[in-house]
Amino acid sequence: MKVTKFGGSSLATGQQFDRVINILNQDSDRQVVVTSAPGRAAEFPMKVTDLLIRYGKEVIEDRDSSKTVQDLKKRYQAIADYFALPTEQFATILDQIDDLPKHQYRSYTYLRATFAAHGEYLNAQLLALILQEKGQKAVFVDPKQLHMVTDANFPTLDEDATYQELGNFEIEEGTRYIFPGFFGYNDRGEMVTFSRGGSDITGAILARGLMADVYENFTDVDAIYAVNPRLVKNPVAIHNMSYSEMRELSYAGFAVFHDEAIIPAIQGQVPINVKNTNDPDAPGTWIGPAEQNKPERRVTGIAASDSFCALYLHRYLLNKEVGFTLKILQILARHGVPYEHMPSGIDDLTIIFNKKSLNKEQIEQIQMDIEREIAPDTMAWHEDFAIVMIVGQGMKNRVGAFTEIVTPLRDAGISLQMVNQGASEISIMLGVEVDDVDNAVKAIYYNLFDDEQK
Amino acid sequence: MKVTKFGGSSLATGQQFDRVINILNQDSDRQVVVTSAPGRAAEFPMKVTDLLIRYGKEVIEDRDSSKTVQDLKKRYQAIADYFALPTEQFATILDQIDDLPKHQYRSYTYLRATFAAHGEYLNAQLLALILQEKGQKAVFVDPKQLHMVTDANFPTLDEDATYQELGNFEIEEGTRYIFPGFFGYNDRGEMVTFSRGGSDITGAILARGLMADVYENFTDVDAIYAVNPRLVKNPVAIHNMSYSEMRELSYAGFAVFHDEAIIPAIQGQVPINVKNTNDPDAPGTWIGPAEQNKPERRVTGIAASDSFCALYLHRYLLNKEVGFTLKILQILARHGVPYEHMPSGIDDLTIIFNKKSLNKEQIEQIQMDIEREIAPDTMAWHEDFAIVMIVGQGMKNRVGAFTEIVTPLRDAGISLQMVNQGASEISIMLGVEVDDVDNAVKAIYYNLFDDEQK
Incomplete structure (x- = not known):
């Protein structure tokens, strides 16, 4: 079984969703899927998460948010329209956007977290709906049952509770489980987000807890490069590296993979494969134990x-x-x-x-x-x-x-x-x-x- | 006025004492003198401080110490004999060696400190006696009146008390003041030693407290070298360097000058001149403020x-x-x-x-x-x-x-x-x-x- 996480640009439009579904269909082992929120696209210059943050701010400051709500709905609507999703099914997504300000929040902190988390939350529901509409066995999984976070200043994983729940989680053959990334719930049932880019963390936790064979991380580059491609034209690609190398590189600015997401993968010794949604047959970059990922050269990155x-x-x-x-x-x-x-x-x-x-x-x-x-x-x-x-x-x-x-x-x-x-x-x-x-x-x-x- | 400190090898024998007295007589500004304990010499393979430590140990363990006492007396006797010091004057030195075990000590810590401090203590008395015998105006100064140390685990300077006392200390023209280095007294009047090599510290405290123009530090090398002469033949000599450079070098093994001794010199902005007792006309090494001691080369040492x-x-x-x-x-x-x-x-x-x-x-x-x-x-x-x-x-x-x-x-x-x-x-x-x-x-x-x- 593989845990397969898709980044924001991979889930930004209906066309990208189509690519994602093709990737899933290529490999029946891709049973656990983690979604990001829709990212930027040519016709959409703003990420959904940024729109949601703006939405939350407008609500807190009691300003008019109708334009933001409209922009948000447009993003999900565009994807639904691409797949001609029946309106009655899709309506629940739009309703959740409208309903966000109506909930009770303990403080603005929880309001902000809940708004921000909905980018992934709704995208996971939408992907499940589309797969179901295509006649596939797909289940949306709300991480509510999996705890995932303690409610500290810096949200951290409630390891004991989470891995116990995941150990009991049953995966049926032929079924896909669609998890939203980026957030979990605390003991009081409130949504708490990981740090930005935290869908990588969700994927790693699931990969460890569900004992996946591989943790696939689909993004929009062919591989992790030895240096920032913004600085060097056609830089050398890293084909494989150790967990520790990835941690050090992501700490100092390699944004392809979230540095905290390596830890669960190390703990579960699950190899990570960073791949390109737009070129899924390219081998990408493998990240794993040092002994199995010997360096290709003196300096990796x-x-x-x-x-x-x-x-x-x-x-x-x-x-x-x-x-x-x-x-x-x-x-x-x-x-x-x-x-x-x-x-x-x-x-x-x-x-x-x-x-x-x-x-x-x-x-x-x-x-x-x-x-x-x-x-x-x-x-x-x-x-x-x-x-x-x-x-x-x-x-x-x-x-x-x-x-x-x-x-x-x-x-x-x-x-x-x-x-x-x-x-x-x-x-x-x-x-x-x-x-x-x-x-x-x-x-x-x-x-x-x-x-x-x- | 100059504070002039002599190292252990500079005060190891009568001949060396003679050189020291010549150095003092060359410059009437050399009014404040700090002594070390007699160091090693050709005929004396053991430093007096080491003998005193052995003496203390024998007393604590209730073992026979007569051989050690004899060795100690020999060291001071050899110097006294060189100057034909009258026996009745010199007897007090020998008596103090004999009397060391007879005092009351609060604990073995204080016993050890008092024994170890006597190398400098007796040498300062001896130098004063010899100068007096030569008809010079010389006064032995017991640091008892100057406090000098607080009684912590690591003896540190009681700055307020010490510098107040030193500010009131009167220096008469034509008189030399001979201070023993290495130790001070705590509030209970007990001797407490600085760390080994601490005579440099005493000299620096006096130089600051008495507002000396220069702190001269006489040792047995022509200068401080850019590298350990044990490793490199005829290494480059450092003619001048900044306080900070000296601190960093002495921290990592340059034993010529005690690293803690720089602080009082910096505080008082007293320039330090490291010189050779055996070649006192050589310029030696100057250590002072960075702006007045520009580096001669990229790397100083x-x-x-x-x-x-x-x-x-x-x-x-x-x-x-x-x-x-x-x-x-x-x-x-x-x-x-x-x-x-x-x-x-x-x-x-x-x-x-x-x-x-x-x-x-x-x-x-x-x-x-x-x-x-x-x-x-x-x-x-x-x-x-x-x-x-x-x-x-x-x-x-x-x-x-x-x-x-x-x-x-x-x-x-x-x-x-x-x-x-x-x-x-x-x-x-x-x-x-x-x-x-x-x-x-x-x-x-x-x-x-x-x-x-x-």
């Missing part, structure tokens, strides 16, 4: 992200004091702010954050608390901090990997703000100026992959 | 130390969890163990310790606590971890510094365990196998300093 910021602290004898970093971490924990990395010198400490994980007010409060409780000699805030991550199982214990990476940077005149290697054996993390990040990635890529490029 | 150990932890989504590192630091704080560095990947964390700061039992307890409270997927202890530190104000914002450092390592076939750059702008820290550390230092040195070497 180069990722980069400028979504970081950093706080620099200096105080003499900083590293002689047992409690110094402890105090800083207590301040961060008090404000609920996670940090990414913390390289330290003997009198210096840099704390690197993901911009998404803290707001302006938190930045100010953290700095005030550090000033008061720690009184550093110097404290400086860096708004922008870019990270380049060079990832490769093949670099493990390999002498000289570093030279191949830093020499092209020197030749390109790019200065290194930070180097962090050693915690992970399969990656090297570089900090560069935001203005340099694209050039840094290109310089490293062309030095490492040049032979194959020509 | 290369230090290395194999006195580290490391704990490696792996757990998925480690860096998404706000409290993960906090918990680890709480465990370390609970066991009173400071850490040196903590490079992190997205699922990995390496904690680097100084071997001196934790014992076997603490290592086991920390690992047990981490296992119980954090349950990492993987935990591994590395007994030996060597660090190479490349230091240079000239590397700041300089493109390509890295290439010059890692290329010779690749050519020498040396693999990098860790790279940490970015917290400090003036240094790059590399982790290498202990077996590789000497070769790594040599390879980098010859690549960077080769032109000057030939």
